[in-house]
Amino acid sequence: QWIYLNGDFVAKEDAKISVYDHGFLYGDGIFEGIRIYDGNIFRLKEHLDRLYDSAKSIQLDIPLTYEEMQEAVVETVRRNELRNGYIRLVVSRGPGDLGLDPRRCPKAFVIIIVEQLAIYPEEAYRNGLVSISVSPRRNIPDALNPKIKSLNYLNNILVKLQANLAGVGEAIMLNAQGYVAEGSSDNIFIVKKGVVYTPPCWVGALEGITRGAIIELCGKLGYPLREEPFTLHDVYTADEVFFTGTAAEVIAVREVDGRTIGAGKAGPITTHLLEEFRKIVTVDGVQ
Ligand code: PMP
Numbered sequence: 001q002w003i004y005l006n007g008d009f010v011a012k013e014d015a016k017i018s019v020y021d022h023g024f025l026y027g028d029g030i031f032e033g034i035r036i037y038d039g040n041i042f043r044l045k046e047h048l049d050r051l052y053d054s055a056k057s058i059q060l061d062i063p064l065t066y067e068e069m070q071e072a073v074v075e076t077v078r079r080n081e082l083r084n085g086y087i088r089l090v091v092s093r094g095p096g097d098l099g100l101d102p103r104r105c106p107k108a109f110v111i112i113i114v115e116q117l118a119i120y121p122e123e124a125y126r127n128g129l130v131s132i133s134v135s136p137r138r139n140i141p142d143a144l145n146p147k148i149k150s151l152n153y154l155n156n157i158l159v160k161l162q163a164n165l166a167g168v169g170e171a172i173m174l175n176a177q178g179y180v181a182e183g184s185s186d187n188i189f190i191v192k193k194g195v196v197y198t199p200p201c202w203v204g205a206l207e208g209i210t211r212g213a214i215i216e217l218c219g220k221l222g223y224p225l226r227e228e229p230f231t232l233h234d235v236y237t238a239d240e241v242f243f244t245g246t247a248a249e250v251i252a253v254r255e256v257d258g259r260t261i262g263a264g265k266a267g268p269i270t271t272h273l274l275e276e277f278r279k280i281v282t283v284d285g286v287q
Contacts, residue, residue, distance in 0.1 A: 001080060001114075001115065002076065002079045002080055002114075003015035003076075003111065003112070003113050004072055004075075004076045004110070004111065004112035004113075005017075005110075005111060006063075006109055006110055006111075007110075009076070009079055015111070015113075017092070017095075017109060017111070018095040020095040020096060020097065020098070021092050021093070021094060021095050021096075021109060022092060022093035022094065022095075022096050022100070022102065022105050023090065023092025023093060023094075023109065023151050024092070025096075025098070025100075026093075026100050027150065027151040027152040027153075027154070028058075028092065028093040028100070028102065028105075028151065029060070029090060029091055029092030029093055029108075029109075029150065029151040030051060030054040030055055030058065030060065030090075030091050030148065030149055030150050030151065031051075031088065031089060031090045031091070031149060031150075031151060032047045032048075032050065032051050032087075032088075032089040032149060033086065033087070033088055033089075033246045033247065034047045034073070034086070034087040034088075034089065034246065035085075035086055035087070035117070035246050035247075035281065036077055036082060036083065036084055036085045036086070036087065036114070037084060037281040037282045037285075038083055038084060038282045039083045039287060040281070040282050040283060040284075040285045040286070040287055041073065041074065041077060041087070041285045041286045041287075042209075042246075042281050042284060042285040043209050043213065043284060043285050044070065044073060044285050044286040045070075045285075045286070046209045046212065047089070047209055048066060048069060048070060048073075050149060050207065050209070051069075051089065051091070051149070052066060053147070054147075054148045054149050054150065055091060057145070057147070057148050058148060058150065059102070060091060060093060060102075060108055061108055062091055062108055062110070063107055063108055063110065064110060069110075070286065072110070072112060073087060073089065073112060074286065076112040076113075076114050077114055080114040080115075082114055082115075082116070084116075084117075085114055085115055085116050085117055086114070086115060086116070086117040086246075086247065087112065087113070087114050088111075088112070088113040088114075088115075089110075089111070089112050090109075090110070090111040090112075090113075090151070091108050091109070091110050091111075092108065092109045092111075092151065093105045093108060093109075094106070094107045094108045094109040095109070117247060119247060119248070119249075120169065120248065120251055124169075124251060125249075125250075125251060125252065125266060125274060126252075126265065126266050126271075127252075127254060127265050127266065128251075128252035128253050128254030128255070128261070128264070128265055128266050129168065129169050129170060129243070129251060129252070129253050129254065130168050130169075130253075130254065130255045131163075131168050131169075131170055131171055131172055131183075131241075131243075131253045131255065131256050131257075132162070132163065132166050132168055132171050132172070132256065132257055133171065133172040133173075133174065133232055133235075133256065133257055134158075134159050134162040134163065134171045134172065134173060135162065136155050136158040136159050136162070136173060137155075137173065137174060137175060137176045137181075137204075138155070138173045138174065138175045138176075138181035138182065138203075138204030138205070139155060139176075139204070146181070146182075146201060146204050146205055146206050147201060147206065147207055149206060155173075156173075156184045156185060157184075159171050159173050159183070159184040160184045163184065170183045170184060170185075170186055170243055170248070170251075170253075171183060171184060172188060172232070172235065172256065173204075174232070175203055175204035176204075178231065178232075179199065179203050179204075179229040179230065179231060180199055180203075180229075180230055180231060180232060180234070180235060181199060181203055181204035181205050182199070182204070182205040182206065182208075183243050183245070185245055185247070185248075186208070186243035186244060186245035186248050186251075187205055187206065187208040187210065187211040187243065187244045187245065188205075188235075188241070188242075188243055188244075189211075189214065189241070189242050189243075189244065190230065190234060190235055190238035190240065190241050191238060191239050191240035191241075191242075191267060191269045191270070192234070192237070192238050192239055193239070194223065194224070194269075195223075195224045195225075195226060196218050196223050196224065196225045196226070196269065197225075197226050197227075197228055197230055197234070198211060198214075198215070198225070198226075198227055199227070199228070199229055199230065200227040200228070200229065203229050208244060208245060208246075209246065210244040210245050210246055210248075210249065210250070210277075211244050213244075213277060213280065213284075214244050214250065214273055214277065215227075217273055217276050217277060217280075218273070220276075221272065221273075221276060223269060223273075232256075232257070235256050235261075236256060236257070236259040236261075238261060238262070239261075239262045239267055240252065240261065240262050240266075240267030240268075240269055240270045241253040241256060241261045241262075242266075242270045242273075249274065249277060249278070249281075250270060250273050250274040250277050251274075252265070252266035252267065252270045252271075254266075
């Protein structure tokens with residue numbers, strides 16, 4: 001396995017970063033998770049757009065142009081000879097001193113890792129996940145703006161810890177006002193009376209690439225889609241609930257906080273969206 005480390009390709013065992021890297025010391029950096037489906041890097045452009053936007057927002061100078069970054073990703077995939085897998089692209093502030101001042105970090109550090117992906121078993125897509133709502137709140141826009149895909153994931157880790165404790169795969173995070181925001185690493189959708197709802201990102205959700213693809217598919221397939229804030233009550237009483245994310249794709253939820261959702265398995269619209277999503281993943285991207 002070859003890891004892209006700031007311009008070099010190194011073996012996994014030799015892929016190391018400085019203990020002075022501010023990505024490590026302060027979570028000062030950004031990242032992307034991207035899928036490769038049958039040699040197609042799904043929506044690479046959208047992921048790179050989000051990466052460069054995140055960088056701009058935190059005044060991080062990515063030492064590669066957009067084209068060089070695209071080429072670095074493609075080359076890392078090629079070297080690893082993986083036709084299906086997952087890409088983790090990280091840009092950290094780079095090595096500095098122990099103070100948190102980013103001016104002490106002369107050059108950002110770029111890492112690209114490509115590997116196999118452990119995904120949910122196919123059975124989970126048919127039967128749906130059990131989920132819970134958790135107490136950590138999705139931060140509201142300032143430093144931890146959900147639009148910035150930063151290396152500060154402690155809040156999401158707290159969500160994951162509660163999910164682990166309850167023995168569930170993904171959990172539902174609310175924002176400070178109590179509106180449903182997203183999962184620990186997935187966006188959330190509900191379906192009621194044929195209408196598909198997802199929280200607008202300003203409620204406290206990452207502008208997920210999968211979320212965007214599902215919104216587009218709803219348009220194409222004729223499902224009315226509303227970006228509207230909603231509460232746990234709306235989740236409990238929905239006909240269908242599903243999460244979307246690069247790793248999870250479109251995964252149904254059959255139970256939330258002990259309430260059975262709809263028929264207690266993947267609903268028809270969720271199933272249809274997953275089917276159609278799996279048709280576009282091999283074509284809509286960079287080959
Ligand atoms: N929300 C959060 C907090 C995430 O980290 C992710 C990415 N794993 C998502 C949503 C889903 O976004 P995407 O579809 O771009 O993977």
